Amino acid sequence: MIFMKKHLILSKIALIASLALVGFVAHAADVKGDAQAGQGKVWLCIGCHSIPDYRSDYPFVYSVPMLGGQNGPYIATALSEYKKGERKHPTMRSIATSLSDQDMADIGEYYAAQTASSPNNPLK
Numbered sequence: 001m002i003f004m005k006k007h008l009i010l011s012k013i014a015l016i017a018s019l020a021l022v023g024f025v026a027h028a029a030d031v032k033g034d035a036q037a038g039q040g041k042v043w044l045c046i047g048c049h050s051i052p053d054y055r056s057d058y059p060f061v062y063s064v065p066m067l068g069g070q071n072g073p074y075i076a077t078a079l080s081e082y083k084k085g086e087r088k089h090p091t092m093r094s095i096a097t098s099l100s101d102q103d104m105a106d107i108g109e110y111y112a113a114q115t116a117s118s119p120n121n122p123l124k
């Protein structure tokens with residue numbers, strides 16, 4: 001009987017722990033991006049991806065999508081698709097692998113805020 005009770009308590013603990021985990025995963029899926037934080041995370045990207053009025057040699061040589069002014073959640077989703085392997089580009093995959101969900105959301109918001117007329121564009 002004592003054994004049964006212990007077993008019941010243990011399975012209750014396991015249930016609570018898994019519910020907590022579900023809560024955490026659900027939360028991670030809708031992290032909110034912060035453009036200011038993103039500014040410190042795009043140094044890797046600037047060499048290849050241009051923003052309006054910012055000169056980068058690469059877009060004229062290779063076909064690299066312009067990110068400035070792009071929708072923030074779109075960028076974050078694209079990055080997580082590279083990370084998960086749903087998008088195949090090898091360079092982007094290895095770059096996205098190093099980014100957390102928070103990094104992706106921050107970077108998305110940063111690029112969403114960059115346009116040719118953006119007064120706060122530090123790279124213009």
Ligand code: HEC
Nearest residue numbers: 042044045048063064065075078079087089091092095107
């Ligand atoms: C070595 C060059 C290079 C670097 C560095 C680089 N990218 Fe890319 N990126 C590309 C290329 C090329 C593509 C197009 C790949 C494809 O066709 O899937 C791309 C695609 C993307 C896309 C998809 C855009 C769309 O419209 O679908 C996003 C988002 C992106 N990159 C974000 C980033 C971010 C954020 C960084 C920095 C953390 C970064 N990239 C660094 C070359 C680069």
